[in-house]
Amino acid sequence: MAGMFITFEGGEGVGKSTQARLLADHLRAQGHDVVLTREPGGAPGAEQIRDLLVRGDPARWEPMSEALLHIAARVDHVAKTIQPALDRGAWVISDRFRDSTLVYQGLAQGVGRERIESLHALALGSPDHPDGLLPDLTFILDLPPAEGLLRAHSRQSQIDDQQTTKASNLAEDRYERMGDAFHHALSAAFQKLAIFYPERCHLIDASGDEHQVAQIILKQIASLKTRPVMDAGQG
């Protein structure tokens, strides 16, 4: 079976990186070529743009500037990492992609969902994908924002305790500092996304432990494998 492009989405600390890694491990154990990547980032230039976005004053960018920076990083990420992997038949698993821009900048920061869709199409549209590359399948991890932020903070304390080389990530908390109302708006917007894109987006209850959540995701993949959308490329 040719690879698929799968994304994990959701608010802060809901477990996206954990589930992306568990799914990559599972697929690799089955012998698949898997590229595990993330946004903003996933390619050298995009990682440099990431630094401008995830650190510093929450108010440092105008929402539209912020959207354009995420999209600029994505163009690099798709060209250098995602598209080459898909072209050789690998599975690509990305921790965030366009849906984060729709929700964070489009809905929560007020740029507008349709404007983000148009910018994505303009920046990443091709004859094959006029709307821009989109995932085949998206898991939206759903958790009350307070629980997600608690998980994110506990991860941060583990890093502090271990004083690992991840210490350089300590200040990557710009979005976590955007306030309760912002995080509630994100959570509601991600839930809406599953309604906007019902074929592609699957809302997953992320309140169980990491292995329980992984089981739900693997079951969804197994049940979808038989459906035509899994072979159709764009979801």
Ligand SMILES: Nc1ncnc2c1ncn2[C@@H]1O[C@H](COP(=O)(O)OP(=O)(O)OP(=O)(O)O)[C@@H](O)[C@H]1O
């Ligand atoms: N199902 C779970 N139950 C409890 N803790 C979890 C679960 N999944 C992940 N964690 C822990 O919660 C913290 C955040 O997890 P993770 O980094 O996977 O979330 P994330 O959604 O990628 O976060 P961010 O939005 O900040 O990138 C980590 O310490 C991780 O070990």
Ligand SMILES: Cc1cn([C@H]2C[C@H](O)[C@@H](COP(=O)(O)O)O2)c(=O)[nH]c1=O
């Ligand atoms: C792709 C993308 C991301 N964001 C925000 C969401 C997160 O708070 C950070 C990335 O941090 P993470 O720990 O790696 O999840 O960036 C955004 O606002 N818009 C986007 O398009």
